[in-house]
Amino acid sequence: MDLFQRFEKAFMPNYGVPPVALARGEGSRVWDVAGKEYLDFIAGIATSSLGHAHPALVEAVSKQVSTIAHTSNLFLHEPEVLLTEKLLDLLNAPAKVFLANSGTEANEAAYKLAVKYGRREGRSYFVAAENGFHGRTIGALSLTGKPAIRDQFGPFPIDVRFVPYGDADALKEAVTGDCIAVFLEPTQGEAGVVPPPEGYFEAAREICDSTGALLVADEIQAAIGRTGHWFAHQADGVTPDILTLAKGLGGGLPIGACVGFGDAGTLFEKGDHGSTFGGNPVSCAAALAVLDNLDLDHVKSVSARLRGGLEAIGHPLLKGVRGRGLWLATVLTEPRSAEVQRAAADAGFLVNALQPDAVRLAPPLIVTAGEVDAFVTAFPRILEEASK
Structure with a gap:
């Protein structure tokens, strides 16, 4: 066989x-x-x-796995601190980080942050883009605008309203004072690598600012140099409220990150979220090697x-x-x-x-x-x- x-x-x-x-x-x-x-x-x-x-990745991972390969979240270790410090330095904005294992987990963390914000502010629904892809776990799938992979697993726990990607007028109409957050990809990956029209993300930022909704940038595929910038939103001159990362960050090892800027970085309280493997020392060592060698x-x-x-x-x-x-x-x-x-x-x-x-x-x-x-x-x- x-x-x-x-x-x-x-x-x-x-x-x-x-x-x-x-x-x-x-x-x-x-x-x-x-x-x-x-x-x-x-x-x-x-x-x-x-x-x-890659020699640098092989060396970093080999050295780390021979030192300590896992700690859980009950203990801290230097590679996770070094990695988050490096990310925050590259982002150059006040923020805090949650480390996960994958893109869908990073988006689940972003979803939970947004839910906390929505309940605090008395808001009731999300907005996302048609044909967008944010993951396959139930929270992330709720925000994914692809009926072929979404519909058979409903009903979903949240109200999500989908708008055509790149249509700033449709986005403005959909986002009101009751909207919790807008989830968008800087370029839609699974839809066929579809970039938005010029000015779309600037418009999304303005719409969220005027209504108080959070802007969540899903850069699971787009970040860590893939577009020629460390983070895709930097090319648009826009800072989201929440940023999600994964894929290229680990160079092949599983890692994800949810970054909350400003107030969004302090929404979680002790016990609100966690991950046994998130921030694993070996994955963090790999991510540091990626950031140092790109x-x-x-x-x-x-x-x-x-x-x-x-x-x-x-x-x-x-x-x-x-x-x-x-x-x-x-x-x-x-x-x-x-x-x-x-x-x-x-x-x-x-x-x-x-x-x-x-x-x-x-x-x-x-x-x-x-x-x-x-x-x-x-x-x-x-x-x-x-x-x-």
């Missing part, structure tokens, strides 16, 4: 059976169990910021090279390119993203068929100019194969 059959026999069917079984990685490259090499343009869903087996100038340079190369391709299947930084989607003229993903894998490149007409590209942030050029050079042939 091969590995794929064993997987199918042992696992619940929610993922299906993945098409490739990976055995190892180095830099921006991975190898499957048969020894085939791929250039990785998925990076664990925008997670492996430093690529695979080069934003490099991200900006190679992302411009990747986007420019893709936009110069003339092919009837390629409609255009959208996104920010090293977080792009190639938009297709036909719903053939699955075919593009298969053709890319055959050619030695891993990409993600995110929507029927959109393919996500999120390589490690250490991807080289040569590796970007190799993908751009191969992409017309990939499109041609996908068109057959």
